[in-house]
Amino acid sequence: MNPKNALFYASLFAVLHAQATPAGIQGLYAAWMVAAVLGWDLLIGHMAGHPQLIRRFGHGLRHIERLAGVLLILLALGIVAARLGPTLLAPS
Template identity: 55%
Template sequence: MQDFLWIAGAHFLALLSPGPDFFLVARSSLAHGWRGATGACIGIALANGVFIAAALGGLSVLRAGSTAFLVVQLVGCAYLFYLGWLFLRHAGKSSLDAKSASGTAHWRDGLLMGFMSAILNPKNALFYVSLAAVLASRHTSAGAMVAYGAWMVLAVLAWDMAVALAIGSATLRQRFAQALPLLERLSGVMLIVLAVVLLVQAGSGSR
């Protein structure tokens, strides 16, 4: 029980830290309502599930300093630049008065974008590999590992859905109607800054 509380607490604190996934969910929720953001939320949760399964399964290919990890960092930088550019390019073009875009095509696009955002974030890999190393050192059983992994995937999904529900409410969307272009530009800038920081870290780590 103590291990579970430690894992759950550390994971929740990590979720509280805003990153690319948060900006993606927030932007989707403001532009399309919480239903329009469900695809992105599920995609993010699935990507986290991939990292969790790999880390708890003992896959060390994404350990810090490895070639595979450096590739993920560089591709992640490129994707963050791309997301930031999209946010800046489409700033002010989203209509908050439109009906929630919850159609199949939009949901599928959100799912893919959410998955790519999370799977190309090397900080996710580092976090789960670190947790897995701690659990391995405590000789955690396979059953407990599976339970912890399932909990973390559900926690990611629940947190992102909560963010989508809070930000995507009709009342809040109306209040943010005029501020949305500025928020989109700020989100775009933040994503590009994150990409630059990640690129610098990748460069220093490869030396």
């Protein structure tokens, strides 16, 4: 029920989808994406109930959050650079 999952896989599908792709192949893409998300979510749900894993994860959570923040900032900077790059390099 996480909308981010749906948005991510919809965007991935849009990248993989081409106008010439047959409907059967598009259906396989959709089935694969649903299976991948369902499998991942079931795995996370199963692992979330293990006390030892929760303890280990809790010890490294600060580092994981900082790494994720740095990666998201780098992604944002890459997007901004890609959008501004052509305008900065274009002759006036």
